[in-house]
Amino acid sequence: MNERESISDKFSCLTGIKFKNADILVEAVSHRSFKKDVSYQRLEFLGDSLLSFFTSEYFYRKYKLFAEGELSKFRTSIVNRENLSHVFTQLNLSDLVFIDRKSFKDDIPESIKEDIMESLLAAVYLDGGIRAAKKMFKLIIKNSHSVPEEFFAKNQLQELSLGRYKSLPEFKTVESEEKEFVCRIYVNGKYCSxxxxxxxKECEKKAALLAFRKLEKEIQ
Amino acid sequence: MNERESISDKFSCLTGIKFKNADILVEAVSHRSFKKDVSYQRLEFLGDSLLSFFTSEYFYRKYKLFAEGELSKFRTSIVNRENLSHVFTQLNLSDLVFIDRKSFKDDIPESIKEDIMESLLAAVYLDGGIRAAKKMFKLIIKNSHSVPEEFFAKNQLQELSLGRYKSLPEFKTVESEEKEFVCRIYVNGKYCSxxxxxxxKECEKKAALLAFRKLEKEIQ
Structure with a gap:
């Protein structure tokens, strides 16, 4: 088995994605320190913008009540060096990379891990089309740092309440005697949580999560 | 005919693209100054990243010998306020826009034209899928400021020569007595232009364009 086939098999084992043309996979995992004339940089250029688009679409569809400023923050929570190099590590991709191991004795630097996540996405897209690339994107989302559930609770509650009762939930928040805050939520005019x-902010998030879980249970 | 149908017909006349769901088209052309609760901003968020991806792919596929830094410059030549508002004007989209005409007495500002080009691309994508969006993207490219032909001539010549003769063209450039520069190009070892x-730089671009045209003619 030659090197190209071997790397293609390894990638398929790690991700479940098979390449028709292994050359482009080799290009996607080749750092310029390894061979002078092969490098992932053009693919990374394409992958960077593809990842940004997929992530934008993902949050656009998922959170219909969020404004563009918030969507942009969510996108950044995925498309950033720290998260992408975390995904790279989660997917165990280190062995695949062609890099001058002498120059990078310890681990592969975060910036290169980030680049390779992007170049791989582009390679999968060019080899297998948009569907294959979306499969790869799902892996990226699945292995990304998760955003705390409370972060979205208020929004999800609003969507659920709007969808079911055509009205937004009501938040009544007051400061208690012990200098704590208390939030009561009313959905469709009735006390909920x-x-x-x-x-x-903290008590509203907590109350929203409780209300959301309660309403969700009622549906099931 | 109601407003939604009318705007959908107008858009179809101007671009050849028909909407199944006119609501999303109305959203894409609605500035927040017109109606408080409808605005193109979420669509613009999505369209911005879709346009960046399409443009990256376009140049990635078109110029195989260019490095990522140059591809990035080409992308910026399309995805920038001045060019996108130029495309907006070329496509005659002003009449479509829902905007408080009193607040914007003269013309629609460039920044809004740019936003709406992006939100429209997203709307076309959500309504008609990736194929419809690529049709819209072709219109954007077709109506963009063109990059001077000489700019790409050297690269196109290199690609042509590599593809046909498996070798790069040779550039021999010398300074003449009149303080001008003269460039001679040899392709496959033979004098060409x-x-x-x-x-x-200037004479190499000119010579490359001549050589490219000559070789292209030979193919036909």
Whole structure:
């Protein structure tokens, strides 16, 4: 088995994605320190913008009540060096990379891991089309740092309430005597949940999560 | 005919693209100054990244010998406020826009034209899928400021020569007595073209364009 086939098999084992043309996979994992005339850089250029598009679409469709500023923050939570190099590590891709191991004695630097996640996405796209690339994107999302559930709770509750009752939930938040905050949530005019917290934001998030879980249970 | 149908018909006349769901088209052309609760901003968020991806792919496939830094420059030549508002004007989209005409007495500002080109691309994508969006993208490219032919001539010549003769063309450039530069190009070892210019770069571009046209003619 030659090197190209071997790397293609390894990639398929790690990701479940098979390449028709292994050359482009080799290009995607080749750092310029290894061979002078092969490098992932053009693919990384394409992959960077493809990842940004997929991530934008993902959050656009998932959070219909969020404004563009918030969507942009969510996108950045995926498309950033730290997260992408984390995904690279989660997917165990280090062995695949062609790099001058003498120059990079310890581990592969985060910046190169990030680049290779992007170049791989482009390679999968060019080899297997948009569907294959979306499969790869799902792997990226699945292996990304997760955003805390509370972060989205308020939004999800709003969507659920709007969808079912055509009205937004009502948040009533007051400061308690012990200098804590208490938030009560009313959905469709009825009391639904309550939570305490050290700030207005904190107790509203907590109460929203409780309310969301309660309403979700009612559906099932 | 109601407003939604009318705007959908107008858009179809101007671009050849028909919407199944006119609501999303209305959203794409609605500035927040017109109606408080409808605005193109979420669509613009999505369209911005889709346009960046399409443009990256376009140049990635078109110029195989260019490095990522140059590809990035080409992308910027399309994805920038001045060019996108130029495309907007070329496509005659002003009448479609829902905007408070009193606040914007003269013309629609460039920044809004740019936003709407992007939001429209996203709307076409969400309504008609990737194929419809690529049709819209072709219109954007077709109506963009063109990059001077000489700019790419050297690269196109290199690709042609590599593809046909498996070798790069040879550029021999010397300074003439009149302080002008002369470039002679040899393809596959044979003399092909010659040009003069005030700088090395200029005469090489000119000579490359001549050589490219000559070789192209030979194919036909």
């Amino acid at each position: 309550e939570a305490q917290g050290k700030s207005k | 010659e040009a003069q210019g005030k700088s090395k």
